[in-house]
Amino acid sequence: MNTRYLGEEERARAALAVIPAEDYATWVDMAFALKQGFGEAGFDIWDEWSRTAHNYSERAARVTWRSAGESGGKTLASLFWLAQQHGFDVRGSRAAMDPADRSRMSPPRPSVDRAGQDGRGEARVRARQAAVAREALAIWKWARPVGPGHPYLERKQVRAVPTLRELEAEELHALLGYAPRSDEEPLTGRVLVVPVRIGETLSTLELIDAEGRKSALAGGAKSGGYWVVEPGQFCDGAVTPILIAEGVATALAVWQATGWFSAAALSSGNLRPVAAMWRGRYPEAEMLVLADLGAGYEQARQAALGTSSLLAEPRFAPQARIAGDVPTDFDDMAVLSGPGVVGELLRESLYGAPERDVAGGEADGQAVVAQGSDDAPKQEHALKEDHAMGNVKEKLVGDGEVSGRRRTSRRRTGHQDAPEPTQQESTVPAPEPTTAQAQSQQPEPDRREGDAPKPAPAPARRQVGEPLYGLDEVPGEIRALAQHRFGAQTRMATPRENGGPYRGEVFNTEHYLIQEVSTRSVVFHAKSDMEFVSDRLRWMDENQRLNGAEVQVGYDGARARVYPWDRARDLLERTVASLKKSAREVGFGNELDATLDQLQATSWTRMREARAAVLAQSKERAGREQEQGLGQQR
Numbered sequence: 001m002n003t004r005y006l007g008e009e010e011r012a013r014a015a016l017a018v019i020p021a022e023d024y025a026t027w028v029d030m031a032f033a034l035k036q037g038f039g040e041a042g043f044d045i046w047d048e049w050s051r052t053a054h055n056y057s058e059r060a061a062r063v064t065w066r067s068a069g070e071s072g073g074k075t076l077a078s079l080f081w082l083a084q085q086h087g088f089d090v091r092g093s094r095a096a097m098d099p100a101d102r103s104r105m106s107p108p109r110p111s112v113d114r115a116g117q118d119g120r121g122e123a124r125v126r127a128r129q130a131a132v133a134r135e136a137l138a139i140w141k142w143a144r145p146v147g148p149g150h151p152y153l154e155r156k157q158v159r160a161v162p163t164l165r166e167l168e169a170e171e172l173h174a175l176l177g178y179a180p181r182s183d184e185e186p187l188t189g190r191v192l193v194v195p196v197r198i199g200e201t202l203s204t205l206e207l208i209d210a211e212g213r214k215s216a217l218a219g220g221a222k223s224g225g226y227w228v229v230e231p232g233q234f235c236d237g238a239v240t241p242i243l244i245a246e247g248v249a250t251a252l253a254v255w256q257a258t259g260w261f262s263a264a265a266l267s268s269g270n271l272r273p274v275a276a277m278w279r280g281r282y283p284e285a286e287m288l289v290l291a292d293l294g295a296g297y298e299q300a301r302q303a304a305l306g307t308s309s310l311l312a313e314p315r316f317a318p319q320a321r322i323a324g325d326v327p328t329d330f331d332d333m334a335v336l337s338g339p340g341v342v343g344e345l346l347r348e349s350l351y352g353a354p355e356r357d358v359a360g361g362e363a364d365g366q367a368v369v370a371q372g373s374d375d376a377p378k379q380e381h382a383l384k385e386d387h388a389m390g391n392v393k394e395k396l397v398g399d400g401e402v403s404g405r406r407r408t409s410r411r412r413t414g415h416q417d418a419p420e421p422t423q424q425e426s427t428v429p430a431p432e433p434t435t436a437q438a439q440s441q442q443p444e445p446d447r448r449e450g451d452a453p454k455p456a457p458a459p460a461r462r463q464v465g466e467p468l469y470g471l472d473e474v475p476g477e478i479r480a481l482a483q484h485r486f487g488a489q490t491r492m493a494t495p496r497e498n499g500g501p502y503r504g505e506v507f508n509t510e511h512y513l514i515q516e517v518s519t520r521s522v523v524f525h526a527k528s529d530m531e532f533v534s535d536r537l538r539w540m541d542e543n544q545r546l547n548g549a550e551v552q553v554g555y556d557g558a559r560a561r562v563y564p565w566d567r568a569r570d571l572l573e574r575t576v577a578s579l580k581k582s583a584r585e586v587g588f589g590n591e592l593d594a595t596l597d598q599l600q601a602t603s604w605t606r607m608r609e610a611r612a613a614v615l616a617q618s619k620e621r622a623g624r625e626q627e628q629g630l631g632q633q634r
Contacts, residue, residue, distance in 0.1 A: 030049070144534070
């Protein structure tokens with residue numbers, strides 16, 4: 001290492017000494033600048049400076065440094081420019097500095113107007129966050145509805161909702177000017193776009209790729225931000241129980257299990273401000289904070305404690321595994337036991353369980369209420385599953401609460417003057433659910449262990465994979481039309497519950513969409529409740545332009561959704577995925593993946609350019625023909 005390089009390190013240290021390390025955006029920018037200038041050797045310089053901040057966290061520093069890239073748009077010139085704004089002499093610092101000089105420049109910092117300095121720093125942060133919010137809105141408008149078969153959602157066994165969208169990783173890279181990364185790994189494939197709001201304002205986007213890697217827009221405000229599964233649930237003053245989850249998949253899983261209002265805080269450290277915000281909006285609503293097992297559990301407990309909410313945690317059988325990993329959250333629980341089990345347990349956590357003879361032991365995995373004395377600080381409902389799952393505990397985390405008293409809206413309206421419940425009253429809770437669904441699920445208080453309560457009868461619905469209707473229900477003229485269009489020996493079928501995606505060319509009729517899903521194989525899609533997710537497809541259907549188009553049809557339960565589909569692109573993606581798999585099998589490892597991704601992006605760009613050229617030629621030819629026709633008329 002030469003003397004000049006050593007001089008630059010000392011110069012960077014001296015410049016950093018005059019820059020406050022407390023501001024988050026500046027702190028991240030300096031990580032990018034030092035990594036660009038010195039590579040991994042810059043970490044010690046950056047970390048030493050970071051430790052001068054009162055809010056320093058070693059773990060956060062290491063994670064941030066790993067996520068910083070050498071091509072993040074910040075350089076040493078950015079560092080020296082910012083230092084100059086804080087009084088650093090850039091011209092006089094070019095020679096290598098003596099350690100004594102550096103110590104003189106270390107804090108306490110030069111005498112400047114600290115109040116004005118802080119004000120300018122805050123203004124810069126606000127301006128940057130506002131710019132990121134505008135960028136987030138533009139990307140959200142550009143993104144498209146989530147198509148069927150998204151790998152992350154399929155693995156989590158949750159369905160897409162309108163509050164999620166998606167983009168290809170290459171598109172995001174082009175829109176942002178940088179590749180979003182997670183632990184130094186760039187996001188790849190189909191990326192879910194999750195809008196993060198603070199209050200009612202879009203502040204940034206969380207990005208989740210097919211492998212579950214997560215990132216966010218650089219410089220965006222995320223503290224206190226949340227994502228809501230279905231924002232329209234609080235219309236006309238109707239308030240369901242509020243579920244506060246940590247991640248997107250968990251929020252989707254519990255929403256599917258209960259139908260209740262569900263929000264994701266997007267990190268364990270964000271649970272408390274998000275829960276406090278919703279508690280402030282709806283002080284009388286039942287609220288349940290959902291804890292993930294592991295590092296985020298304590299933050300979930302504190303969030304419940306600080307907002308007078310209930311805390312629920314999933315528990316699993318000791319040997320339970322999902323793809324070899326230990327399950328940790330309610331989405332994992334839904335995957336292992338089904339959403340019905342999760343929904344039942346969450347309802348019982350809010351509305352209580354029927355009275356049990358505890359001395360008799362466990363009764364076929366039904367819920368058991370553990371009663372305590374009047375001096376007990378909290379109550380636990382051990383909701384036990386048979387064989388496959390362990391428990392889900394719901395804890396009343398408010399200090400000083402009497403055992404057996406459940407937290408309802410009444411506890412906040414005057415419970416100090418209410419008489420203490422008797423032991424019998426505490427073991428037979430009388431909840432007042434806010435929704436018809438909750439009322440139908442409420443256990444009857446006068447049942448005993450001998451006749452354990454049975455779940456309320458659910459409306460009859462098909463099993464996943466069951467045909468939505470028989471082939472004999474398709475009119476004969478429609479089947480004849482399919483044979484005329486796709487061949488006399490065509491195999492015929494009807495769609496299935498939650499089926500798809502069905503991909504291929506379609507023939508459009510008034511009541512059915514006939515789709516050739518493979519050679520001489522068709523599926524009849526009824527159009528009675530069909531949704532076209534793009535304006536172009538809707539226009540094509542209304543104007544009889546859908547014949548011959550290639551689309552993909554996915555089913556959300558029994559409802560069909562029609563999405564655009566590009567056969568050539570799909571074939572390219574499948575080919576590249578097959579090549580990656582073969583490369584790993586013969587021992588190339590993951591090194592070849594980046595090359596294949598680059599080749600795929602190049603091929604797709606060339607295909608789009610060729611299509612654009614053909615379209616331009618077609619328009620030009622049509623224009624010439626039109627001009628010739630006008631000339632002949634003259």
